[in-house]
């Protein structure tokens with residue numbers, strides 16, 4: 125496509141920052157609009173496989189990611205009560221070579237800060253919450269809550285799970301509460317009083333699971349996320365406060381190694397988990413969706429952010445290689461839908477690495493070199 129095409133990316137999250145970075149490298153005229161006033165160090169961690177670290181290498185930020193995060197020694201799955209190890213993926217040099225990049229644990233705030241290094245700072249407009257889109261034959265008008273109006277030839281909706289752009293494209297459809305909530309806590313490792321824990325463990329219970337992991341190579345902070353069934357979510361708040369006692373009670377009977385961790389948690393919050401049914405319409409006219417705006421998925425495979433990054437890379441390649449936006453969007457959808465659908469299916473099943481698992485198809489994937497499907 126013509127490199128003068130004006131592209132507006134709405135949402136400077138994981139997918140939006142990646143898309144802007146790749147499109148700018150490709151020579152496109154890109155502006156990134158974000159509702160927040162600044163990036164903040166939000167209280168949660170995230171794990172990223174080689175399918176994420178490999179493409180981000182092309183933005184020149186792989187080293188910064190590794191420095192900000194941690195390359196764990198391994199990912200271990202254990203049975204909730206006996207502690208039996210049912211699966212283990214060791215991230216040694218062999219695994220890293222096979223996957224083509226490292227596996228990382230990282231704080232989300234640190235991830236955002238590093239991703240932002242991959243985009244031109246003067247093109248990132250904070251404090252711009254999109255409230256309206258108006259499409260004409262020749263462009264799209266974007267209206268923001270600060271009174272500003274912008275015009276673009278293409279709009280990329282990277283505005284996350286509560287996407288305004290999805291609503292514009294596909295109509296209003298409430299999110300699906302999946303009947304589970306995530307309890308999250310971050311605490312300084314010194315509270316464990318010398319009790320050593322592995323870098324990343326997933327404890328599998330009959331109807332719930334929990335993962336403590338480190339987010340920095342200093343191993344100075346532990347992040348714990350436990351997912352438990354919950355019948356309803358009745359508030360509009362993004363999260364509610366909980367307590368160590370409640371957290372411990374929900375994992376009563378779990379192995380003593382886990383209980384030792386829960387005993388020193390602090391500042392526990394509860395987050396609802398939403399997703400949507402599979403949707404195969406990702407674009408229309410001059411507008412295209414990526415990441416959670418398009419396909420929010422259950423976090424049980426730790427893949428939502430990874431899918432947003434892969435989407436962003438493939439979309440930027442399609443826009444570079446195709447003659448028109450319509451062709452680029454078809455190629456993008458045809459390339460992405462099968463892989464995202466399979467990831468979404470496994471995330472619903474919640475079986476990933478809970479026993480013998482073939483992981484190469486997922487981690488070896490490189491969105492920068494994967495074949496693009498025909499439009």
Ligand SMILES: Cc1cc2nc3c(=O)[nH]c(=O)nc-3n(C[C@H](O)[C@H](O)[C@H](O)COP(=O)(O)OP(=O)(O)OC[C@H]3O[C@@H](n4cnc5c(N)ncnc54)[C@H](O)[C@@H]3O)c2cc1C
Pocket residue numbers: 134135136137138139140157158159160169170171172252253254255282283284285286287288306349395397414415416417421423425426427428429430431432
């Ligand atoms: C409990 C939990 C744990 C998870 N763990 C993992 C994990 O380990 N690994 C993994 O890969 N994924 C994980 N995920 C999923 C991952 O967090 C998301 O899939 C990922 O953040 C999606 O990226 P995105 O860019 O689509 O959206 P986001 O990262 O949510 O970014 C959306 C951006 O758009 C902005 N925005 C929203 N509306 C507007 C508007 N109207 N105007 C302007 N800006 C707007 C927002 O402020 C935000 O910055 C987890 C999810 C949950 C719930």
